Amino acid sequence: MACAPVLVTRRIPEAGLQCLLDAGLEFDVFADDRSPSREEFLRIVPGRSGILALLHDRIDAEALDAAGPQLRCVSNFAVGYNNIDIEEATRRGVLVTNTPDVLTEATADLAWSLIMAAARRICEGDRMVRAGEFHGWEPMMLLGQDLVGKTLGIVGAGRIGSAVARRSRGWEMRVLYTDSSVNESLERDLGASRVDLDTLCSESDVISVHCPLMEETHHLFGADQFGRMKTTAVFVNTARGPIHDEAALAQALRDGVIAAAGLDVFEREPSVDPLLMELDNAVLLPHIGSATRPTRDRMAITAAENLIAALRGERPANLLNPEVIEGRP
Numbered sequence: 001m002a003c004a005p006v007l008v009t010r011r012i013p014e015a016g017l018q019c020l021l022d023a024g025l026e027f028d029v030f031a032d033d034r035s036p037s038r039e040e041f042l043r044i045v046p047g048r049s050g051i052l053a054l055l056h057d058r059i060d061a062e063a064l065d066a067a068g069p070q071l072r073c074v075s076n077f078a079v080g081y082n083n084i085d086i087e088e089a090t091r092r093g094v095l096v097t098n099t100p101d102v103l104t105e106a107t108a109d110l111a112w113s114l115i116m117a118a119a120r121r122i123c124e125g126d127r128m129v130r131a132g133e134f135h136g137w138e139p140m141m142l143l144g145q146d147l148v149g150k151t152l153g154i155v156g157a158g159r160i161g162s163a164v165a166r167r168s169r170g171w172e173m174r175v176l177y178t179d180s181s182v183n184e185s186l187e188r189d190l191g192a193s194r195v196d197l198d199t200l201c202s203e204s205d206v207i208s209v210h211c212p213l214m215e216e217t218h219h220l221f222g223a224d225q226f227g228r229m230k231t232t233a234v235f236v237n238t239a240r241g242p243i244h245d246e247a248a249l250a251q252a253l254r255d256g257v258i259a260a261a262g263l264d265v266f267e268r269e270p271s272v273d274p275l276l277m278e279l280d281n282a283v284l285l286p287h288i289g290s291a292t293r294p295t296r297d298r299m300a301i302t303a304a305e306n307l308i309a310a311l312r313g314e315r316p317a318n319l320l321n322p323e324v325i326e327g328r329p
């Protein structure tokens with residue numbers, strides 16, 4: 001395909017690179033198996049027709065200006081796209097795409113792994129055994145929370161939130177959710193009820209976060225919301241770290257305001273609040289929600305196909321700013 005070379009900001013699964021090759025696209029993968037620093041990124045982005053970006057690559061006005069006016073598409077290798085200033089991209093006629101659907105089930109599985117691990121103190125138990133501190137069965141050792149028949153609060157009942165809710169059938173849970181719109185299939189199939197955030201916080205035994213990070217959801221969970229939760233509550237976030245106030249969460253966990261948390265995301269990744277690091281009732285994972293081999297292959301293929309379609313002048317399947325193609329209303 002005759003266009004300026006594409007930048008892939010870090011090595012992704014071969015399946016995606018093969019798609020780019022098959023389409024005859026010229027591309028460079030940032031040299032080492034690490035992400036470029038901001039300075040490196042700004043140095044290598046000029047003149048590109050497309051960028052296959054990762055979720056921590058900040059694609060803002062400065063990055064778009066550095067890329068130049070020939071840039072036609074930013075294809076995000078993630079479903080979340082809070083790293084991209086869509087308005088700035090749209091203003092410049094740059095198509096933006098993401099990778100929804102293909103990671104829904106893997107991420108929902110990870111949310112449940114965290115729910116179970118936090119509720120049943122799995123990681124604490126593992127650490128105890130490895131430290132040689134298991135001295136035999138004890139009646140009062142590592143007592144956690146029951147899940148069967150309890151209430152699950154889903155914050156953001158989109159694809160992933162719905163998949164997490166569907167899995168709760170195995171635990172016969174009552175499902176509450178918050179969302180800007182009614183999710184008819186959740187209400188019909190699971191008897192789920194849409195409630196306000198305060199009600200969800202006060203009535204749920206497990207709160208699982210699945211909304212996108214936007215201005216309105218930044219620090220949606222702070223001291224006030226944790227204070228409304230049950231002292232036995234388990235808080236899980238597999239969406240984006242800044243949706244909760246990490247320092248407030250750490251304090252709530254330390255002070256027994258809630259029982260436990262399972263986190264796959266952090267407010268300032270890869271940094272983690274030092275207090276959180278010390279707490280046994282926090283299960284901490286390094287942002288691996290979609291990290292299964294088949295899922296990452298599908299993400300790579302989806303990201304590549306979105307980019308190829310955009311550079312061919314076609315409409316990519318997962319276009320986030322259709323106004324670029326359709327014109328502004």
Ligand code: GLV
Pocket residue numbers: 055077078079080081103239289290
């Ligand atoms: C991962 O966090 C994603 O948004 O795909």
